[in-house]
Amino acid sequence: xxxxxxxxxxxxxxxxxxxxxxxxxxxxxxxxxxxxxxxxxxxxxxxxxxxxxxxxxxxxxxxxxxxxxxxxxxxxxxxxxxxxxxxxxxxxxxxxxxxxxxxxxxxxxxxxxxxxxxxxxxxxxxxxxxxxxxxxxxxxxxxxxxxxxxxxxxxxxxxxxxxxxxxxxxxxxxxxxxxxxxxxxxxxxxxxxxxxxxxxxxxxxxxxxxxxxxxxxxxxxxxxxxxxxxxxxxxxxxxxxxxxxxxxxxxxxxxxxxxxxxxxxxxxxxxxxxxxxxxxxxxxxxxxxxxxxxxxxxxxxxxxxxxxxxxxxxxxxxxxxxxxxxxxxxxxxxxxxxxxxxxxxxxxxxxxxxxxxxxxxxxxxxxxxxxxxxxxxxxxxxxxxxxxxxxxxxxxxxxxxxxxxxxxxxxxxxxxxxxxxxxxxxxxxxxxxxxxxxxxxxxxxxxxxxxxxxxxxxxxxxxxxxxxxxxxxxxxxxx
Ligand code: SF4
Numbered sequence: 001x002x003x004x005x006x007x008x009x010x011x012x013x014x015x016x017x018x019x020x021x022x023x024x025x026x027x028x029x030x031x032x033x034x035x036x037x038x039x040x041x042x043x044x045x046x047x048x049x050x051x052x053x054x055x056x057x058x059x060x061x062x063x064x065x066x067x068x069x070x071x072x073x074x075x076x077x078x079x080x081x082x083x084x085x086x087x088x089x090x091x092x093x094x095x096x097x098x099x100x101x102x103x104x105x106x107x108x109x110x111x112x113x114x115x116x117x118x119x120x121x122x123x124x125x126x127x128x129x130x131x132x133x134x135x136x137x138x139x140x141x142x143x144x145x146x147x148x149x150x151x152x153x154x155x156x157x158x159x160x161x162x163x164x165x166x167x168x169x170x171x172x173x174x175x176x177x178x179x180x181x182x183x184x185x186x187x188x189x190x191x192x193x194x195x196x197x198x199x200x201x202x203x204x205x206x207x208x209x210x211x212x213x214x215x216x217x218x219x220x221x222x223x224x225x226x227x228x229x230x231x232x233x234x235x236x237x238x239x240x241x242x243x244x245x246x247x248x249x250x251x252x253x254x255x256x257x258x259x260x261x262x263x264x265x266x267x268x269x270x271x272x273x274x275x276x277x278x279x280x281x282x283x284x285x286x287x288x289x290x291x292x293x294x295x296x297x298x299x300x301x302x303x304x305x306x307x308x309x310x311x312x313x314x315x316x317x318x319x320x321x322x323x324x325x326x327x328x329x330x331x332x333x334x335x336x337x338x339x340x341x342x343x344x345x346x347x348x349x350x351x352x353x354x355x356x357x358x359x360x361x362x363x364x365x366x367x368x369x370x371x372x373x374x375x376x377x378x379x380x381x382x383x384x385x386x387x388x389x390x391x392x393x394x395x396x397x398x399x400x401x402x403x404x405x406x407x408x409x410x411x412x413x414x415x416x417x418x419x420x421x422x423x424x425x426x427x428x429x430x431x432x433x434x435x436x437x438x439x440x441x442x443x444x445x446x447x448x449x450x451x452x453x454x455x456x457x458x459x460x461x462x463x464x465x466x467x468x469x470x471x472x473x474x475x476x477x478x479x
Contacts, residue, residue, distance in 0.1 A: 002069075002097075003069070004097040004192075005196075007101070009192070010130075010188070011126060013188070013195065015209055015212075016209050017191070018203075018204040018222070020195055021198065021202060022218050022221065023218070026201075030217045031217045031218070035437040035438050044119045047118075047153070058088055058089050059085055059089070060089045061079065062090035063090075069092060075092075076105075086107045100134045102114055104151075105143075111144055113146055114135070114143075115148075116131050117150075118152045119152075119153065120153065121152065123152060123172060128177050128181065131148060131178050132177070132182065133185055135178040136189070148178050149171045149172055151171050153168060153170070153318040159311035163311075168310070206223055206226070207243050208239050211239075226251065231245065231252070231253050231256060231269070231272075232246060235268075236409075264407055264409075280406060280408075287405055288474075290397050291477075293361050298360040298362070299361075299362050301356065301370065302462035303373055304324045304326070304327070304459060304462075305322060305440075306322060307322070308322070313341065320376070321373065323376075323377065329463035329466075334460055336456055337349070347377070347382075350377040350380070351389055357396070362395055363397050363399070364396060366399070368401070370391075370396055370398070374391045399469055399470065403422075418435065419433060420465070423469045427465075431464070431465040434458045
């Protein structure tokens with residue numbers, strides 16, 4: 001019999017039963033997947049495959065398409081019956097119309113052990129719910145499980161020359177927790193199945209659950225009635241408070257009580273209502289001083305960085321942020337340095353930044369990120385260079401920091417605003433900058449020289465866009 005629920009739809013239902021229903025019955029209503037989510041899926045797959053090496057020599061039962069589910073359930077059972085098979089990757093089970101694909105099932109001397117791999121540094125409540133569902137289906141299918149563990153990346157692991165899988169991954173038994181969740185899991189499965197068999201979608205209003213634990217992909221549908229300038233998008237007000245007002249029947253800023261929120265919220269509200277950028281005029285002086293210091297010797301620096309889940313660079317931990325490429329506009333000249341993947345290139349990266357700071361101020365997108373990356377790269381300087389190569393705090397001016405200092409707000413939510421949008425709101429120019437997540441993955445994965453060159457070409461626009469954003473703030477506060 002075909003399954004009704006899977007791991008992902010069960011978790012979707014735990015977040016919101018309406019999401020579960022619409023995903024199944026009206027899938028065309030779903031929003032497009034964001035580049036960040038796509039990158040997350042890819043990362044999860046890569047880490048899952050790597051973790052299989054902890055249990056070498058297993059058989060892979062991964063279904064290539066939904067049409068193979070039934071055959072793979074039978075194949076998993078057949079493999080488990082063979083004494084010589086000690087490990088099964090992507091083992092498939094179905095119980096009470098719930099289908100699961102377990103990352104690793106291993107036979108040890110004391111019996112079967114189940115492992116779920118997560119590309120994460122810690123175990124979240126959602127991971128426990130996911131593990132509890134798998135435990136429910138596995139035991140229901142008759143598997144005598146000796147243990148159930150989550151394998152995740154160890155935040156303390158530091159890569160040194162070779163990847164040591166037993167140190168990179170941390171295996172944590174969650175058997176006690178999943179046993180405790182057993183009855184609750186059965187109840188949740190029954191609730192979700194009833195929702196899927198219902199004639200119409202459950203009446204669930206929008207709420208904090210639309211963003212937690214994951215951004216729901218039905219926001220475009222459910223939030224249609226919310227105007228783009230509603231207070232529901234104002235991130236300067238606590239989410240709980242916004243939904244409290246919403247439940248009281250308010251939707252627009254004009255309906256809010258007098259004197260709501262702090263100063264920041266009132267400036268943001270003004271921006272939302274006027275459709276224009278607003279800021280605190282009291283903050284103009286210090287920002288003007290910073291921008292006045294531009295004397296033609298300044299540099300506009302955009303660093304493309306990434307945080308690989310699996311470290312590959314000596315001295316780094318999982319998800320540590322590393323520079324990937326740097327694009328500089330200085331004295332009218334544009335330069336790009338890439339291939340930042342060796343100790344020597346890190347050393348050069350630190351020297352380049354220090355050199356620019358001696359020349360004049362460095363204007364960048366996020367000053368703190370630039371300082372952190374410099375700090376990381378300076379670990380690769382020679383002893384003799386350590387004293388000479390520095391990046392003084394006052395030499396860096398971050399666009400984000402200026403925006404914060406000015407208490408500047410755009411007429412849209414600041415939460416997910418991209419660099420391209422930020423520049424567009426400030427300068428009115430659309431540089432059509434490629435999304436940074438895609439640019440990073442293009443640079444890392446570009447298999448052909450033209451593709452790589454194209455990605456670098458796109459990076460050239462970033463410092464120019466930065467300059468136009470700083471110019472725009474300058475004219476904004478000089479009026
Ligand atoms: S947008 Fe919110 S209310 Fe709508 S389905 Fe998603 S979580 Fe549920």
